[in-house]
Amino acid sequence: MIVHCCHCRWCQRETGTAFALNALIEADRVALTQGEVEAVATPSLSGKGQKISRCPKCRIALWSNYAGAGDAVRFIRIGTLDEPDRFPPDIHIFTSSKQPWVVLPAGVPAVPEYYKSSEVWSKPSLERRAVLRSQRGRSP
Numbered sequence: 345m346i347v348h349c350c351h352c353r354w355c356q357r358e359t360g361t362a363f364a365l366n367a368l369i370e371a372d373r374v375a376l377t378q379g380e381v382e383a384v385a386t387p388s389l390s391g392k393g394q395k396i397s398r399c400p401k402c403r404i405a406l407w408s409n410y411a412g413a414g415d416a417v418r419f420i421r422i423g424t425l426d427e428p429d430r431f432p433p434d435i436h437i438f439t440s441s442k443q444p445w446v447v448l449p450a451g452v453p454a455v456p457e458y459y460k461s462s463e464v465w466s467k468p469s470l471e472r473r474a475v476l477r478s479q480r481g482r483s484p
């Protein structure tokens with residue numbers, strides 16, 4: 345639905361680098377083509393925690409589920425995809441803690457912290473979110 349480039353301190357610490365790159369996608373659109381994942385309960389910025397799904401062998405994080413959206417939306421780590429180049433950021437978030445050497449490209453939205461989905465997401469993505477909300481009976 346959207347690709348976040350998150351510059352928050354938590355993502356910097358979790359990744360050990362300057363930002364995290366996550367694609368938000370409905371869980372039922374994700375197919376695990378081999379193996380399995382292990383969900384590891386991990387603290388998050390909100391304080392509500394997240395579940396990081398990791399490969400049980402190499403321990404690489406494939407996706408996270410956050411308390412806000414629950415299990416319905418996965419935050420897929422772009423760098424783990426076979427074709428990561430296909431998913432550049434749609435928006436840069438938490439740029440208030442962006443590392444100073446990271447230069448953001450012109451023309452890509454950037455916000456100091458978070459944003460309202462209704463103001464940033466494409467119409468098709470908002471429609472997909474509406475489907476999720478109607479399935480869950482609460483906001484993802």
Ligand SMILES: [Zn+2]
Nearest residue numbers: 350351352355
């Ligand atoms: Zn973050």
